[in-house]
Amino acid sequence: MKSNRLGNSTIVFKNKPRIESYYSMVGQKEAKGPFKKYFDYILNDDLCGKKSFELAEREILERTIIGAIDKGHVDFNEIDFIIGGDLLNQIISSSFSARHFEKPFIGLYGACSTMSESLAIGAALIDGGYANKTICATVSHFSTAERQYRTPLELGNQRPPVSQWTVTGAGATILSNSAKGNYVSMATFGKVTDYGVTDANNMGAAMAPAASETLVEHFLDTKRRPEDYDLIVTGDLGKLGSEIFRDLMEHRGYKLGGNYSDCGQMIFSRDQRTFQGGSGAGCSASILNSYILKQMDAGKFNRVLFMATGALLSTLSTQQGETIPCIAHAVVIEREQEKSTEKVNNTQKKPKIKRSSN
Amino acid sequence: MKSNRLGNSTIVFKNKPRIESYYSMVGQKEAKGPFKKYFDYILNDDLCGKKSFELAEREILERTIIGAIDKGHVDFNEIDFIIGGDLLNQIISSSFSARHFEKPFIGLYGACSTMSESLAIGAALIDGGYANKTICATVSHFSTAERQYRTPLELGNQRPPVSQWTVTGAGATILSNSAKGNYVSMATFGKVTDYGVTDANNMGAAMAPAASETLVEHFLDTKRRPEDYDLIVTGDLGKLGSEIFRDLMEHRGYKLGGNYSDCGQMIFSRDQRTFQGGSGAGCSASILNSYILKQMDAGKFNRVLFMATGALLSTLSTQQGETIPCIAHAVVIEREQEKSTEKVNNTQKKPKIKRSSN
Numbered sequence: 001m002k003s004n005r006l007g008n009s010t011i012v013f014k015n016k017p018r019i020e021s022y023y024s025m026v027g028q029k030e031a032k033g034p035f036k037k038y039f040d041y042i043l044n045d046d047l048c049g050k051k052s053f054e055l056a057e058r059e060i061l062e063r064t065i066i067g068a069i070d071k072g073h074v075d076f077n078e079i080d081f082i083i084g085g086d087l088l089n090q091i092i093s094s095s096f097s098a099r100h101f102e103k104p105f106i107g108l109y110g111a112c113s114t115m116s117e118s119l120a121i122g123a124a125l126i127d128g129g130y131a132n133k134t135i136c137a138t139v140s141h142f143s144t145a146e147r148q149y150r151t152p153l154e155l156g157n158q159r160p161p162v163s164q165w166t167v168t169g170a171g172a173t174i175l176s177n178s179a180k181g182n183y184v185s186m187a188t189f190g191k192v193t194d195y196g197v198t199d200a201n202n203m204g205a206a207m208a209p210a211a212s213e214t215l216v217e218h219f220l221d222t223k224r225r226p227e228d229y230d231l232i233v234t235g236d237l238g239k240l241g242s243e244i245f246r247d248l249m250e251h252r253g254y255k256l257g258g259n260y261s262d263c264g265q266m267i268f269s270r271d272q273r274t275f276q277g278g279s280g281a282g283c284s285a286s287i288l289n290s291y292i293l294k295q296m297d298a299g300k301f302n303r304v305l306f307m308a309t310g311a312l313l314s315t316l317s318t319q320q321g322e323t324i325p326c327i328a329h330a331v332v333i334e335r336e337q338e339k340s341t342e343k344v345n346n347t348q349k350k351p352k353i354k355r356s357s358n
Numbered sequence: 359m360k361s362n363r364l365g366n367s368t369i370v371f372k373n374k375p376r377i378e379s380y381y382s383m384v385g386q387k388e389a390k391g392p393f394k395k396y397f398d399y400i401l402n403d404d405l406c407g408k409k410s411f412e413l414a415e416r417e418i419l420e421r422t423i424i425g426a427i428d429k430g431h432v433d434f435n436e437i438d439f440i441i442g443g444d445l446l447n448q449i450i451s452s453s454f455s456a457r458h459f460e461k462p463f464i465g466l467y468g469a470c471s472t473m474s475e476s477l478a479i480g481a482a483l484i485d486g487g488y489a490n491k492t493i494c495a496t497v498s499h500f501s502t503a504e505r506q507y508r509t510p511l512e513l514g515n516q517r518p519p520v521s522q523w524t525v526t527g528a529g530a531t532i533l534s535n536s537a538k539g540n541y542v543s544m545a546t547f548g549k550v551t552d553y554g555v556t557d558a559n560n561m562g563a564a565m566a567p568a569a570s571e572t573l574v575e576h577f578l579d580t581k582r583r584p585e586d587y588d589l590i591v592t593g594d595l596g597k598l599g600s601e602i603f604r605d606l607m608e609h610r611g612y613k614l615g616g617n618y619s620d621c622g623q624m625i626f627s628r629d630q631r632t633f634q635g636g637s638g639a640g641c642s643a644s645i646l647n648s649y650i651l652k653q654m655d656a657g658k659f660n661r662v663l664f665m666a667t668g669a670l671l672s673t674l675s676t677q678q679g680e681t682i683p684c685i686a687h688a689v690v691i692e693r694e695q696e697k698s699t700e701k702v703n704n705t706q707k708k709p710k711i712k713r714s715s716n
């Protein structure tokens with residue numbers, strides 16, 4: 001049997017699953033950050049006119065999926081799978097949304113790593129000939145996450161300085177087996193990693209070790225180095241988490257340079273007082289499906305490693321005094337080159353990565 | 359690109375992902391049902407010596423995974439992925455267990471449909487050459503499910519007559535790309551289906567429509583009929599749900615005969631007073647990985663359609679007055695024939711299916 005494996009944790013997509021369309025939607029606060037012009041749609045109202053934040057979160061996901069279909073002029077009949085999940089218990093935003101689309105649904109749980117997990121599964125299904133087109137999508141909402149994981153907003157609790165702000169937003173990517181376009185070239189699946197952090201307000205510190213495990217594994221599997229990427233971007237480590245991640249990588253012999261950034265650190269500007277930056281499944285999903293993929297379309301990035309990171313705690317595990325296991329899944333997205341000059345050591349001029357002043 | 363698709367929802371595994379090993383573990387109550395002799399391990403204590411039922415659930419899953427590895431003499435180094443999920447918020451049983459195995463982990467959420475969802479994803483990864491061996495596993499525990507989804511046991515609430523009893527148990531299947539053994543030949547992914555049932559105590563009625571959607575889709579995609587299977591088995595519709603399912607199938611033109619059964623209906627005997635029977639991700643997982651696969655090994659079944667069913671509600675969705683969306687994923691498991699005589703219309707003598715008197 002042919003092998004599409006590379007090393008221990010990486011799988012390779014030889015048939016180039018293409019990014020046929022992508023779409024992002026965020027709330028007002030996210031639109032006040034530095035990426036406003038890249039998002040496809042900005043909500044006027046975080047409640048979307050609904051009576052609960054949970055209903056709003058679902059509405060955001062549904063509209064984002066429809067947005068991706070519309071924007072790419074994708075024939076809905078050609079969609080084979082919807083693949084996704086979210087942060088809410090029993091991923092109700094995704095499951096309840098999937099009702100309306102009447103397509104085979106593959107529910108995932110990877111917390112804030114869902115965007116890359118869904119892209120990895122979706123790309124494998126297309127690459128293997130099991131699907132022609134898949135929608136990969138996820139969402140998060142500040143107000144639903146706060147009341148589920150921490151405290152209801154009505155209590156007005158003070159936020160600790162290591163905390164992050166769950167992004168209200170969603171992203172959807174449509175992958176297809178078409179012949180043209182940027183594509184997912186490989187995926188490195190993460191291991192559940194737990195360095196013993198117990199503070200549910202300090203997700204960045206908990207997730208950084210998982211991110212470094214996956215990235216080191218990716219480099220070992222592929223024999224690549226950080227400089228082989230125009231952009232290496234983690235999901236939502238935030239400011240503190242990103243620094244820990246950089247340190248951990250340096251200890252493992254990989255010094256990350258100016259081509260590394262973190263969606264959580266990028267999405268809000270310093271004056272927005274979100275402390276360590278953004279978090280939530282919708283954080284990396286909305287940055288990927290706006291700024292990153294648009295910059296790839298524009299030729300600013302040729303090869304991006306997108307690694308969403310997830311903290312796999314529950315309120316119950318925290319109440320029972322457990323530590324926080326985390327995971328990070330990486331996908332490599334490559335720009336379709338005009339001439340087929342795929343060199344592992346990509347020496348093209350690197351653009352400066354836009355980042356917030358956080 | 360080659361297509362491994364059949365119709366709208368079915369994917370075909372041409373490389374025959376093999377069932378290399380399987381293992382099941384259940385609690386005392388489950389062992390008092392008619393399948394005692396088929397389970398690999400029976401727990402003396404539902405708490406497994408732990409201080410909480412959640413810790414016990416995790417322990418059961420870990421021991422079941424190790425059991426499958428040991429029983430099949432599988433080299434742990436050859437395992438590429440652990441694929442699974444469970445019923446607890448943020449699938450903590452699976453995520454926390456995965457810490458100890460240090461293997462790439464693909465977290466799923468499909469409620470009680472997890473066993474077939476994980477087999478479908480695992481089989482696709484092996485068939486496509488992305489993995490050599492995967493572990494597909496899930497677990498449930500009566501006491502954790504009761505307190506999460508319904509009421510803490512300490513309240514001593516009366517159970518309504520349409521209720522089911524969450525199985526304390528787990529099942530694990532190891533799929534591989536080896537040359538011999540029974541194999542997964544296809545998978546039909548389900549759509550999220552919601553007929554408007556709101557009673558969180560009546561899961562069978564909520565799930566039956568999802569099961570019928572998937573099975574009808576499977577028959578349309580494959581041009582097969584019920585009589586092409588030695589066994590068609592649903593996950594945990596229970597007694598009432600199974601009857602509704604039979605009716606729905608008959609309305610769609612497919613009369614299910616004596617070759618249809620339901621794991622929820624099978625696992626407990628009538629005198630165990632579980633009303634509609636068993637439920638939980640561990641219900642179908644433990645019946646599949648004991649009775650069904652052992653009967654296939656023994657040559658009693660040649661072709662089985664295993665369709666685990668999941669109710670995708672959360673306590674919050676119920677509190678907000680939502681209906682219960684459900685899903686069912688089906689996988690076809692075939693017995694390796696001595697001579698390659700794979701006929702679509704399997705006319706071999708059908709064995710009588712063992713079932714409880716429920």
